[in-house]
Amino acid sequence: MTINWGSYAQPGLFDEWVTEKGRLRAGFRQLGKRFSTYSMDALHDRSASLERAIKEQGVTFTVYSEAHGSIDRSWPLDLMPRILRRQEWLTIEAGLAQRVKALNCLIDDLYHDQRCIKDGVLPAFLLENSANFRPQCVGVNPPLGVWAHICGSDLVRHEDGQMYVLEDNLRVPSGVSYMLENRGVMKRTFPELFANFAIEPVDAYPSQLYDTLCALAPHRAQPEVVVLTPGVFNSAYFEHAYLAQQMGCELVEGRDLVVNSQDEVFMLTTRGRARVDVIYRRIDDAFLDPEAFNKDSLLGVPGLMRAWKAGKVALANAPGAGVADDKAVYCFVPDLIRYYLGEAPLLPNVPSYICARKEEREYVLDHIDELVVKPVNESGGYGMLLGPQATPKAREAFRKKIQRNPRNYMAQPMLNLSTVPTFLGQAVEPRHVDLRPFILSGESVQVTTGGLTRVAMRKGSLVVNSSQGGGSKDTWVIDEGGR
Amino acid sequence: MLARVAENMYWMARYLERAEDLARLIDVTTHLHLDLPRGSTPSWGTLLTLVGAEESYREKHGTAEDEGRVLRFLLGDKDHPQSLRAAIAAARSNARGFREVFPREAWEDINGLYHFSQEQLKSGLSKRGRHTYLRGIITRVQTVVGRLEGAMNRDEAYYFIELGRQLERADMTTRLIDSSSARLVPQEGSGGARFDDLQWMSVLKSLTGYQMYRLEMQRAIRSESVLAFLFQSSRFPRSVAGALLALRRSLEALDPDASLPRRLPQVLRQVSQLEPEGLAGEKLHALIDELQQGFADIHGQLERRYFRPSRSADPETAS
Numbered sequence: 001m002t003i004n005w006g007s008y009a010q011p012g013l014f015d016e017w018v019t020e021k022g023r024l025r026a027g028f029r030q031l032g033k034r035f036s037t038y039s040m041d042a043l044h045d046r047s048a049s050l051e052r053a054i055k056e057q058g059v060t061f062t063v064y065s066e067a068h069g070s071i072d073r074s075w076p077l078d079l080m081p082r083i084l085r086r087q088e089w090l091t092i093e094a095g096l097a098q099r100v101k102a103l104n105c106l107i108d109d110l111y112h113d114q115r116c117i118k119d120g121v122l123p124a125f126l127l128e129n130s131a132n133f134r135p136q137c138v139g140v141n142p143p144l145g146v147w148a149h150i151c152g153s154d155l156v157r158h159e160d161g162q163m164y165v166l167e168d169n170l171r172v173p174s175g176v177s178y179m180l181e182n183r184g185v186m187k188r189t190f191p192e193l194f195a196n197f198a199i200e201p202v203d204a205y206p207s208q209l210y211d212t213l214c215a216l217a218p219h220r221a222q223p224e225v226v227v228l229t230p231g232v233f234n235s236a237y238f239e240h241a242y243l244a245q246q247m248g249c250e251l252v253e254g255r256d257l258v259v260n261s262q263d264e265v266f267m268l269t270t271r272g273r274a275r276v277d278v279i280y281r282r283i284d285d286a287f288l289d290p291e292a293f294n295k296d297s298l299l300g301v302p303g304l305m306r307a308w309k310a311g312k313v314a315l316a317n318a319p320g321a322g323v324a325d326d327k328a329v330y331c332f333v334p335d336l337i338r339y340y341l342g343e344a345p346l347l348p349n350v351p352s353y354i355c356a357r358k359e360e361r362e363y364v365l366d367h368i369d370e371l372v373v374k375p376v377n378e379s380g381g382y383g384m385l386l387g388p389q390a391t392p393k394a395r396e397a398f399r400k401k402i403q404r405n406p407r408n409y410m411a412q413p414m415l416n417l418s419t420v421p422t423f424l425g426q427a428v429e430p431r432h433v434d435l436r437p438f439i440l441s442g443e444s445v446q447v448t449t450g451g452l453t454r455v456a457m458r459k460g461s462l463v464v465n466s467s468q469g470g471g472s473k474d475t476w477v478i479d480e481g482g483r
Numbered sequence: 484m485l486a487r488v489a490e491n492m493y494w495m496a497r498y499l500e501r502a503e504d505l506a507r508l509i510d511v512t513t514h515l516h517l518d519l520p521r522g523s524t525p526s527w528g529t530l531l532t533l534v535g536a537e538e539s540y541r542e543k544h545g546t547a548e549d550e551g552r553v554l555r556f557l558l559g560d561k562d563h564p565q566s567l568r569a570a571i572a573a574a575r576s577n578a579r580g581f582r583e584v585f586p587r588e589a590w591e592d593i594n595g596l597y598h599f600s601q602e603q604l605k606s607g608l609s610k611r612g613r614h615t616y617l618r619g620i621i622t623r624v625q626t627v628v629g630r631l632e633g634a635m636n637r638d639e640a641y642y643f644i645e646l647g648r649q650l651e652r653a654d655m656t657t658r659l660i661d662s663s664s665a666r667l668v669p670q671e672g673s674g675g676a677r678f679d680d681l682q683w684m685s686v687l688k689s690l691t692g693y694q695m696y697r698l699e700m701q702r703a704i705r706s707e708s709v710l711a712f713l714f715q716s717s718r719f720p721r722s723v724a725g726a727l728l729a730l731r732r733s734l735e736a737l738d739p740d741a742s743l744p745r746r747l748p749q750v751l752r753q754v755s756q757l758e759p760e761g762l763a764g765e766k767l768h769a770l771i772d773e774l775q776q777g778f779a780d781i782h783g784q785l786e787r788r789y790f791r792p793s794r795s796a797d798p799e800t801a802s
Contacts, residue, residue, distance in 0.1 A: 057587075058587050058590070058591070232579045232580055232582075241582050245584075250484075250485055252485060253487065255487065256485050256486070256487050258794055258795075258796060259796065260796045260797050261796050261797050267485060268485065268486045268487070268792040268794070269484060269485055269486055269792070270484055270485075270486050270489045270639060270643075270789040270790075270792075272792055273792065273798075303796070
């Protein structure tokens with residue numbers, strides 16, 4: 001038995017490989033046909049060898065449970081790749097670069113003259129109530145004028161076939177290590193496909209990241225770059241260790257660093273102190289420096305903000321960058337692109353309603369059963385209401401929350417995410433996916449080729465988070481025609 | 484390298500060595516007890532004294548020192564650091580802190596050791612399963628050690644692991660020697676002398692040193708020659724001198740220009756100059772106490788030099 005694309009298609013879904021009539025889409029024909037030459041048994045064998053490779057490479061993620069504390073689980077990777085046509089990808093890439101440039105302009109503006117507010121592009125109330133605006137950052141000039149050096153934007157494809165930006169993560173976005181590990185595993189699993197199709201490589205990322213970070217160093221020719229982690233029990237520790245290893249940097253914790261009275265940062269080594277120039281920090285602002293933010297934080301480094309403000313050390317991402325990582329600010333990004341860059345946005349936003357605005361709030365309250373309502377400052381899918389699936393009671397409770405604190409919420413129509421063929425042990429079926437590319441900003445802007453595709457493994461589910469049973473796929477940017 | 488990471492490596496190695504030596508000690512004691520003359524009661528409490536766990540045991544179980552309870556405590560107790568289980572868990576949690584600079588397979592081996600020690604514990608507590616369990620632990624520790632030996636660059640990381648392993652080994656060997664002064668075998672009744680030999684033999688075997696002793700000393704088991712071998716042999720890797728010399732070599736490789744921690748040459752001299760003739764009982768015990776204090780001092784000196792750089796903002800002015 002092999003994959004039968006004719007019977008694979010399901011009505012009411014937008015599948016990226018196959019039309020509703022069961023025909024492979026243009027740009028997918030050769031690979032699609034290639035996949036249907038494998039028998040189910042052959043796919044099964046490949047899937048088993050893929051899982052072995054994950055285990056051997058030690059690709060894990062951490063989950064918490066009451067009973068066992070934190071446990072390392074094998075990273076879930078699906079056998080079937082997510083494919084993006086190169087032509088479409090070039091537009092997405094340009095759209096992401098444009099977006100992140102505008103976001104960096106916005107952050108810099110918000111901590112300086114706030115022109116965008118004076119010019120009426122961004123309503124003042126958004127800033128007044130922002131949970132991620134850091135008064136400590138006002139007037140600071142980070143190197144190159146860049147605040148968000150590493151951005152992870154989430155993209156989804158709707159049933160109209162168009163890619164939309166769902167959100168921009170400007171604080172400490174994670175997942176890029178899995179994008180890189182997925183590729184390594186897939187190359188071992190399907191060597192013949194990599195030999196015969198023009199699949200674009202992804203492995204430039206660690207050295208691009210390293211170069212981006214080095215370019216931030218104040219003065220020194222051979223800068224010391226370190227990765228700052230909250231520690232081994234953080235759920236993204238695998239990635240912190242992975243990136244440090246790939247870049248050949250030290251992986252430090254807060255307790256490994258000290259700041260002296262000259263505002264210089266040092267790490268404590270077996271040979272005494274060593275000066276640190278650039279910190280790729282994977283800790284939230286609030287835990288960065290107990291002198292400046294959360295006094296009770298044990299994770300942070302006292303004096304780090306002082307050192308950063310004095311320009312003695314570079315922090316990536318810069319403190320306060322999260323001000324633009326706000327789902328209400330998100331709604332204005334297309335306007336901000338026009339305003340700062342004088343360009344038309346290349347990638348659309350998902351249509352959004354800002355609950356802080358009266359008419360939009362009323363629309364949301366009246367149509368809550370059709371909408372997804374999100375708190376503006378949360379990430380990872382926490383605190384959301386999925387209107388169409390919620391009970392009347394839950395909807396009512398959410399209406400009250402919105403009325404109590406409208407600034408804290410925005411809403412979007414429930415998207416019907418596109419699907420991609422996914423291997424389920426006995427069959428290949430469509431499952432919903434999203435995409436997180438990573439964008440580096442320094443002297444230039446670089447976008448990963450593709451990104452991390454996450455997939456909801458349960459039939460009909462839209463939840464792609466790995467902590468909630470989601471899986472992942474390798475993402476292939478491809479120019480069909482073979483090699 | 485980072486002081487914190489170096490300290491993690493050092494402690495991981497100490498705990499691994501401790502686990503292995505504990506397993507050896509318990510295994511050999513169990514076998515020795517099977518050879519006791521009928522009518523004499525083996526003293527399991529002595530094991531507690533040897534590993535320095537007497538007090539925490541008393542707090543938990545009082546003075547009843549039966550085999551089942553003592554072994555449950557030494558193999559499976561979670562709360563005191565001298566149990567096999569706690570040592571392995573501590574080795575693993577230290578190893579977690581430096582996965583990025585550690586051979587991946589070694590981390591998997593440590594995980595395997597940890598899961599084995601937990602999952603097979605029940606069988607390890609049974610009389611029949613004990614030997615297999617303890618051999619399983621020893622083999623798994625040896626696998627990790629071999630993996631590191633074969634896969635790690637001879638750089639700082641490697642030498643900090645060596646320091647921990649060798650210092651713990653010197654310490655555990657003195658504890659095993661101490662078992663003869665502590666009298667695992669009660670002396671009442673006839674045959675005391677014969678069982679003295681038996682006991683020395685079991686100490687040697689616990690260090691896999693019986694064959695090596697024969698090869699090196701070429702003589703029958705006699706108290707003073709066993710003591711000379713276990714304290715002073717520079718060829719036997721588990722002798723006190725053997726471990727301390729390896730420690731010295733690692734320190735010299737780590738820091739060729741630095742002076743040795745002051746206490747190391749002193750302790751080495753004390754070991755090479757000790758006179759095994761007539762060394763027994765209280766006198767032996769007192770000597771071992773003194774050596775163990777020396778090991779603790781060496782540890783303190785390593786800690787100050789490598790693991791605890793000053794955290795004050797400006798150490799030059801803070802004095």
